[in-house]
Amino acid sequence: MVDIDASQMTTRDINLRLKSNSFSNNGITVKNSQGRHNLGVGLSSNTEIKFEGNVGYFCGGLSSQCQIVIQGNAGWAVGDNLMSGSIAVEGNAGASAGSTMRGGSLFVRGNSGARTGISMKGGHLVVGGDSGFMTGFMMQKGRIVVCGNVGEAVGDSMYEGEIFVGGTIGSLGSDAIVQDASEDELIEVWEMLAKEGIAERPKFKKIVSAKKLYHFDSLERLEKNVI
Amino acid sequence: MVKPSSQIWTPEAIEDVHEKAELGRYRIRGFSSFQKVPHFDDLVFLSTGLTRFPLEGYKEKCNTKVVIGHRYASQPLELATPIYITGMSYGALSQTAKNALARASSMVGVATCTGDGGMLPSERKNADKLIYQVLPSRYGSSPADLMQSDAIEIVVGQGAKPGTGGLLMGVKVLGDVAEMRDLPSGIDQRSPTRHPDWLGPDDLSIKIEELREATEGRVPIHVKLPACRVVDDVKLAAKAGADAIVIDSMLAGTGASADIMLDQSGIPTIAAIPLARKALSELGLDGEVSLIASGGIRNGADVAKALALGADAVAIGLAALIALNCNKEIPEANYEQEIGVPAGYCRHCHTGKCPVGITTQDPDLEQRLDFEQAANRVANFINATSMELALITRSLGKGDVRSLEPEDLVALTMEASAMAQIPLAGSNKVY
Known part of the structure; x- marks a missing residue:
């Protein structure tokens, strides 16, 4: 599994790296996510991604196919508009978890905030x-x-x-x-x-x-x- | 002796009470506001005399090209003329109508916009430049479609019905329209008005960044606002990171709205544009955040006046539908029999029984709209509008539509003067 250190990268660079698929066989671990917003957005490949730490808003949003594990808490709208694949939040999730998701699965091990599953159009x-x-x-x-x-x-x-x-x-x-x-x-x-x-x-x-x-x-x- | 009708209890007000006494709910209709409000006709241009030299109206070059959304986007939207077709959904409109609008936009080098309900593959194919709307409902919302868009428009609200969501009556929520929206077939769709994943401007700024991340900063992000508390809303949208702001006035059209919202909410276009421009100027964002105006744009003079008041471009809806054939007497249609009113008085988009095949999902009615001819008519209309815009611009002694300015205008009424912040004709005074 490849490791990248989020604390040393811009959000754009992290997401471009996640999209690049160069680690497709073994997955990737993003260390020091530190509550950053918009991590793992717009992904569309069958890849395992692990975020070590908390993530901010919209983590895994607008994505499909990938398997994301968040080893911490997630901010608002984790997995918004998810099309397929899976997201697991090992801590708690903020408001609007899984909003408008159309497929795939979202699992929040802890508690989830207001408007969980708002306008959900498919998936679990x-x-x-x-x-x-x-x-x-x-x-x-x-x-x-x-x-x-x-x-x-x-x-x-x-x-x-x-x-x-x-x-x-x-x-x-x-x-x-x-x-x-x-x-x-x-x-x-x-x-x-x-x-x-x-x-x-x-x-x-x-x-x-x-x-x-x-x-x-x-x-x-x-x-x-x-x- | 029969006295004239009361100022308050007009025949229309009486009929409205009668209807609602039967109906037990608010009334619904399409088209746009019937309120009498100051509009572009209340402003006129001060063309050239001895103080300004005109350009040759039919010959000299006049630039109409504009670039929208260059603040952060690596590929801003280039329009051959400062007009694009606003978001109108597949569902509200027939597929032929959507495709014809898309084709027309490509023919004249402008853009069209998806509307609520998702992107049709045929619309994408026909449109060289396609704006993808992100609405509260997220009907048909697909990251794959988002990523093949040329701009993204986050809809905070519509001028025709601010603070309320979309409406699509069950007669139009059928087949692939229902399927694309993940809705049960035949239901009266009442869309949400709040976005599901953000509420205030701070959240909006993160949402904008999400969309930028998904598209790698390639396309501009527009924020569409209903023209209500314009100055504050525009400032908040600009601070949230919008590349362009669309200000949609109370005169904007719709396929279906509660009648009461169409006439009783929002402010006129000529009032909204100067307020939006003022907001951007106060933030020092003139020339950085693009301003698009919509609501009641009918011809090149309206476009020129909108630009002179401070818009960088305009969006048209109803005008494009009228160019398609809306409210036109055609041989295949019998308005009186099919709708109960003569051509020219149809506001029945919500019924799905459009006699000219535009706002319908009925295949027989849709056949009345010929794709090629419809696309040609809309392209002709936009070309004509652009020529009018250039003609007026040259008559003001200017060779670029971006040079139009408030100083080019005077107001014909005190109300228009006060709203548009333009001096009353014959005086130097702004009321």
Whole structure:
């Protein structure tokens, strides 16, 4: 595995090095990430990348295929717009973790902040601890699993997708409802946790859209004539 | 005796109450604001006499080329004339309309813009210069598409509906439109208005850097603002690192908005441009951060006035759609029968029943728009607009559209004078 020292490089140079793929077989370790923003952004190769230390906003954002491990905490929007591949945060994540992700998987071993999985369009997002308010806000597709508690307004205005919560629910957002999870679904979720090294098997509550906000419930006279 | 209608309770106000009493929700429509506000027609040029020499209107060279977003981008956007086509989504528009706009932009050396819902491969193919919008919804957002863009535009809000998100009625959220957006087919899409991964200007600056990292600093990053608290917003966007700022006024168009937002929010274009220019000047960023104005640009005189007030370029939306054929009587369409109003009065983009095949996802209606002819019409319109711009510029004794300045204008009304900070005609006074 190749090591690079972030403290001696600009963010652009670090990202260019990560994109260069010259270490593709053995992966790369970025030492001294020191909470730097925008590390590992826009990557698109099947590469293992390890960040030693905390990272700032948008780590692994706009990326696909790569496997990223963050040995520390992550700032806002870790894995935003992730298309494929995986990101694992061994500490906690800030707000908007996995926002708008369309594929791949994001795992936060600790807690995750407000708006976790906001506008998520696909993929899997697993939080080992608690997640903050508006988790799954306007979620469109995919699956969010929170082993601990979630804050207020979970699943607000979600279209599709599902949110599994192991602990308590602060409150449900607009148009979100709790449904019974089937045994098969629970087994699937437990298997996802087992892959991340979580042995517990919480009896998850499943939150989905009631689909009552899908349509305006009335049309204007003129619209009635043409729609 | 029948008395004239009340100033407050006009026939339109009465009809509005009647409609909402039936409807039980806000009304929705397309097009743009119906408010009577000061606009470019309230400003005129002071062309040459003995104090200035004109250039030959039809012959002498007049530069129209501008470069946008050169502050940090290694490959800024070069426009043959200071006009580009604004973001209008595939979904709001038909694929033929999107492709025709893209082709037209290439024919005249300008750019077009994706809009909400992602980038069509055919749009990329047809557009030599394509601006990729990053909106709160991130519908269809793809890093691969982002990286093949020629500029990126972060949309903070739209002038037609500031502080609210996009709307796309279920009749248009079908097939690949729904698929590209990862939405259930047929739903009435109400897009978010806040971005999912940043909230304030400090976060925005990091988001801008993220986009720069992803594109290796190659393309300019625009920030599009609705024209509301213009001075502060422009300063914050500029400080956040924008290469260009788009100021979108209350007169900008839309395919669908709550009617109340179209008419009751934002400020006019002639007020917004001088405020935005003032903000950049106060930061010492004139000539560094590009300023793009949009909202109600109809002809070359409007473009020239926008530039004279301080814009570096303009973006057009509704004008490009009208050039495509919006609100035109064509043999295949029967407006009265299909929409319930005559040609010229259609504001029904949100219904998806566009009689001329522009704002529809209905394949039969879309067939009414011929790609080649449509692209030619839009290219002709932009060429004509550019010629008008050059004609006016020469008449002011200038050989470069970048030399247009506030001193070239006077205002015809006190309101326009006060808003545009231009002296009232016949006086030296700015009201």
